[in-house]
Amino acid sequence: MDTVINCTNIYKSYIKKRWFKVVKRNDVLKNLDIKVRKGEIYGLLGLNGAGKTTLIRIITGILLPDKGNVEIFGMRYDKHEKEIKSKIGVVMGGDRSLYWKLSAEENLEFFGTLYNVPKKKLKKNIEIYLDYVGLGEHKKDLVETYSKGMKQRLLIAKSLIIDPEVLILDEPTVGLDIQVAFEFRKLLKRLNEELGLTILLTTHYLHEAEELCSRVGILKGGRIVEEGTIDYLKRKNKMEEVVEFKLKTEIDDNLEKEILNYGSINKLSMDNYFTYQVRTSSIYREKIISLLSSQSKLTFLEVKGVTLEDIVSNYFEEGVI
Numbered sequence: 001m002d003t004v005i006n007c008t009n010i011y012k013s014y015i016k017k018r019w020f021k022v023v024k025r026n027d028v029l030k031n032l033d034i035k036v037r038k039g040e041i042y043g044l045l046g047l048n049g050a051g052k053t054t055l056i057r058i059i060t061g062i063l064l065p066d067k068g069n070v071e072i073f074g075m076r077y078d079k080h081e082k083e084i085k086s087k088i089g090v091v092m093g094g095d096r097s098l099y100w101k102l103s104a105e106e107n108l109e110f111f112g113t114l115y116n117v118p119k120k121k122l123k124k125n126i127e128i129y130l131d132y133v134g135l136g137e138h139k140k141d142l143v144e145t146y147s148k149g150m151k152q153r154l155l156i157a158k159s160l161i162i163d164p165e166v167l168i169l170d171e172p173t174v175g176l177d178i179q180v181a182f183e184f185r186k187l188l189k190r191l192n193e194e195l196g197l198t199i200l201l202t203t204h205y206l207h208e209a210e211e212l213c214s215r216v217g218i219l220k221g222g223r224i225v226e227e228g229t230i231d232y233l234k235r236k237n238k239m240e241e242v243v244e245f246k247l248k249t250e251i252d253d254n255l256e257k258e259i260l261n262y263g264s265i266n267k268l269s270m271d272n273y274f275t276y277q278v279r280t281s282s283i284y285r286e287k288i289i290s291l292l293s294s295q296s297k298l299t300f301l302e303v304k305g306v307t308l309e310d311i312v313s314n315y316f317e318e319g320v321i
């Protein structure tokens, strides 16, 4: 699979000096490698201050690393800044990058001209993308009359105006209410599936990463300490899942024996039905489900799966991301 973003051996420190002397040094990124592949949605996870925004700023060319190599579509900023920037749409930190006294359409006209989008194409793209993000009917309204969710969608339209191939977003749903955030994630999914955009985003919301991302990377101590599909992380961490089931009669010895190959069984209640819980690793989940599904006396089956939150917490002493 093609690599779109390829960062190797990245180092970045923030240094505070007084009278030419270093008084404080914060080594944020240390020997960091990250690869984002074409067509994927990659989620960057980490605690507050882990360095997610710093990395995003380096990838988008806003900040230079102290050391290391950043390649976007195989190109480096020192030689191909213009080409790279024509391929990446960026949504960073809030709605202050919009002009509130202008309409949505005027904002896009302004930024499109700034990004050197040819006039004819700009006109077309403004129509297309404002409709795409669901703001077509409000294109003449001043941005100051927009809700937070509408402003966030306008920021997406602004980033799309150059017809990018990659979209990079720093905490895109922060401050949005549950319903608006849900709609916003649906929009990101459509951009990925319908327009084929590769997406890199940072988030604190693990359910968001689980819902959206094909792969996630966990940033800790200046490096990506773990990376992969959500399923891979679940398997690798071999975290316990609970399979709960109810039978019309007591479990027979053969079935119990077979299940015990994959986990432990706990009898919960024996009223109308016989209820059991199996504690197992996620890698055996399918085996247990298929064993149980063939039982005619099965009346109920539920898997209480491992969430990404459970896994990520494993990587942090503090336990909460």
Ligand SMILES: Nc1ncnc2c1ncn2[C@@H]1O[C@H](COP(=O)(O)OP(=O)(O)OP(=O)(O)O)[C@@H](O)[C@H]1O
Pocket (backbone or CB within 6 Å): 014, 015, 026, 028, 046, 047, 048, 049, 050, 051, 052, 053, 054, 055
């Ligand atoms: N311009 C700056 N000058 C000095 N220190 C900075 C600067 N920007 C960030 N830092 C520090 O670098 C560290 C990483 O910050 P960064 O914003 O990259 O982390 P983050 O993972 O995005 O955090 P959050 O999830 O809270 O947004 C923090 O300790 C922060 O205080």
